[in-house]
Amino acid sequence: MFTKILIANRGEIACRVAATARRMGIRTVAVYSEADANAKHVAVCDEAVLIGPAAAKESYLCGDKIIAVALATGAEAIHPGYGFLSENAEFADACAEVGLVFIGPPGSAMRAMGSKSAAKSLMEKANVPLVPGYHGDEQDPDFLQKQGDRIGYPVLLKASAGGGGKGMRVIEKSEDFKAALASCKREAISSFGDDKVLAEKYLLRPRHIEIQVFADTHGNCVYLHERDCSVQRRHQKVLEEAPAPGMSPERRAAMGEAAVAAARAVGYVGAGTVEFIANQDGSFYFMEMNTRLQVEHPVTEMITGTDLVEWQLRVANGQPLPKKQAELGIHGHAIEARIYAENPEKGFLPSIGTLRHMDTPGAVSFELGGTPGGSPAAVRIDSGVREGDAISPFYDPMIAKLIVWGADRTQALARMSQALAEFQIVGLATNIAFLKRLVEGAAFATADLDTGLIERNGDTLFPLPKAAPVGALALAAVALTSAEKQASIGQSHNRADPWGNALGWRLNSAYQRQLSFTDEYSAAKEGKGYNVGLTYRPHGWDLTVNGIDAELAVTAQNGAELSITLGATSIHGAVRVDGDTFHVFTGGRHFVLVYNDPMAHAGEAEAAGGRLTAPMPGKVVAVLATKGQQVKKGDPLVIMEAMKMEHTIGAPSDGLVEEILYQVGDQVADGAPLLAFKAA
Structure with a gap:
């Protein structure tokens, strides 16, 4: 077995590979850009070497630099992760030329499957069903538009060298073709260095089902069953699950055998994914093969009791596959949600900033490499960032992958909903609330799946903002007064001096004050905020808000965690304060309330419009x-x-x-x- 490997990637996949390597007694070398000097993957590896500036083309995409680091540090192999150089055949060949093992398929297999056009031609010769389209080399805009007209709209344009939803456009009518083509080519050249595109019929209400395959150098090749990745936005996956709901044993075997045949046709070695687009009637078409490990591989691991990274390392070391096809059963159900720094309500725009606070669901643990029939932990988190890290504009805005396992899909759904409710992030916008609505929505819960699920259920997935509940306002008010109390105690030289403490003490009267908070909902209501009235009492307050008058008291407080009573109602939550913004987590929801301090912003004026x-x-x-x-x-x-x-x-x-x-x-x-x- 290898004694040292270099991980030519960053983020959660670099951390994931490092964890498995450590368990196998293999030392790891990280490479990092200037933007990642303090990144988590740098900290978890045994060694780390700077390879260039933040831009990926000057660091993580510089194969010659990475190979030089591997040789200088004594690494025997390079694990490319996914993205960057993971599907670069020239890089794989360059590794072999200097005696380094590339932990992935041979360059010939990547070349055969790396081009969507070439792969479809190969599958066509092997009589694998293909979606009607054009996969040739001619790229003249007028010619491509004629092909789109011939295929019939809607038409899907895809970057031939692409993946991850980049360089893809759905065109509804002929007159929109050339503008979409130009945009598609710009994105393709930026992401992959190749602006070649293919065009094919865009199927209505299709499902995206992919098969995990694995091959070794001894002639063995197996499929580790399927994943349903139909829930997507911008052609990028949002939720993935295994096994696919509604999959019959016969259809599973047919798709699995087709995937293995595709892998064997190109002399494949290592982990790969054969992706199919499937109609609601069960018919399916070859779409592409990803010649690498996939982001969503954990759901396969959880239902098959395997560690696919360990398999990669063993196969790259010349060992046979650890299991045969008959040993790869399905145990339970797993779902993965991608936690992104993005704003779903604003077209999923990326959110840049610092993770000022990150609290993940409790009891997170997962032992990989177990056997089917065991009981894996309910929750697993793969993440490449920590609290205090920055999400920069240079790389993918993924914060973490949240994976849950259940004995069946119903239990997995319940666990995912609970885990999302416990996932707290402060500092930037995230898609956590959106994911919770998605998981709890009727379409996903009943497995009414297709790639247009999000758009089809926009009304429920993107509801209009609602007023913050009284309980959330009460928690924010308590957190504010507690912070004021602690600050005044820390500043006062004489703690017995009632005039120096912000305890609301008054001689012969009760102190009354008005607090003003705003959120997205109240700001839309002509800028009117929530007016929270507090009357200070010896052991609590009287709270007045939205016509409600009730006694308010704290029953327990541990840092940001609060338990209060509001009249006869008990409320529990956590309040994270970031400047004037109060992030209230309660009832499985996240409320963002801005405190309008009348003194802090006196005299400020709005910027000029236009x-x-x-x-x-x-x-x-x-x-x-x-x-x-x-x-x-x-x-x-x-x-x-x-x-x-x-x-x-x-x-x-x-x-x-x-x-x-x-x-x-x-x-x-x-x-x-x-x-x-x-x-x-």
Whole structure:
């Protein structure tokens, strides 16, 4: 077995590989960019070497630098993780040329399957059913548009070298084709260095089902059953589960055998995933093969009792597969949710910032490599960040993968809902509340699955903001007064001096005060906030809010954790304070309340309007308007790129573009004005 390996990646997959390697007695070397100098994967590996600036093309995508580090540190093999160089055949060949083992398939297999077009041609020769489309080399826009017209709309454009939902566009009608093609090619060249695209019929209400395959150098190849990855946004997976709901044994065997045949056809070695698009009637079509470990591999591990990273290391070391097909049964049900730093209510825009607080569900543990029939832990978390780390604009905004296991799907759903309720993050926007609505929604709960599930259930998944409940306001009020009390005690030289302590003490009277909080809901109501009246009593307060009058008292307090009584009702929660913002976690929900301190912001004025601002840090890739141009509401004005995804900024109303403030190629900060705009 290897004694030392280099991990050519970052984030949670680098931490995941390091954990398995340590358990196997293998030392690890991390590589990192300047932006990741204090990253978690750097801390958990035995050694770490700086390889370049933050931009991936100057660090994690520099194969020559990574190979040089591996040789200099005495590593015998390189694990590429997923993303970056994991599907780069030239990198795999370069490793072999200097005597390093690439922990993945041979370059020939990656070349055969790495191009979506070439892979589809290969599958066509092997009589694997394909979705109608065009997979050739001709890339002239007029020719491609004719192909789209021939296929029939809606048409899906996909980057031939792509993956992860990048470089994909759904086109509803012919007149939209060329604009979508141009955007697709820009995103493809930025993400993969190749702007070649293919076009195929976009199936209505399809499911995305993929088969995990594994092959060794002794001629063995198995499938570890399927994962359903139908729940997606922007063609990127949000929830994954194994096994796929409603899968019959016959269909599972047919898809598994087809996946193994595809792997054998290219001389595959290692972990791979054959992806299929399936109709509701059970028919399925080959879509692509990912020649690497997948982000969602933990759900397969949890239902099969395997450690797929350990399998990778053993196979790369020349050992046979640890199990045969007959030994790979299915035990229970697993679901994975991807916790992202993003704002679902704003088109899933990435959120940049610092994880000021991160509290994960309790009793998180999972022993990999067990046997089917055992009882794995209910909750597992794979994460590459810690509290205090920053989510930067340079890389994918994933915070963690939350994986749960249950004896059946019903139990797994309940555990996922509970785990999401316990997952607390402060410092940036996340998709946790959205995921909880998704898991608890009727469509997912009843396995009414297809790739359009999110769009189809928009009304329930993106509800209008609602007023904060009285209990959340009461918790925020208690947290505020407790903080004031602690601050005054710490500042007072004489703790017995009643005038120096913020305890609400008054001579011959009761102290009354009004607290004002706002949130997204109240801000939309003409800027009116929540007025919380407090009357101080010796052992608590009288609270008045929204026409409710009740006695308020603290029954227990442990740091941010609070238990209170409000009249006859007991309420438990946690309040995390970040400046003037109070993050209240109670009842499985997260409420963000901003305290309007009348003294702290006296004299502040709002910034001048009329300037459209950048929704996130990024680069301007297209300016579609000119100075002096009259535009209509919704007209695209500027296209920005952040985290390898394009975001279009449109006109908020009919009006005039008065000034263009940035040009193509300029880097802009979050909130920077992009152009001056005058509404009509």
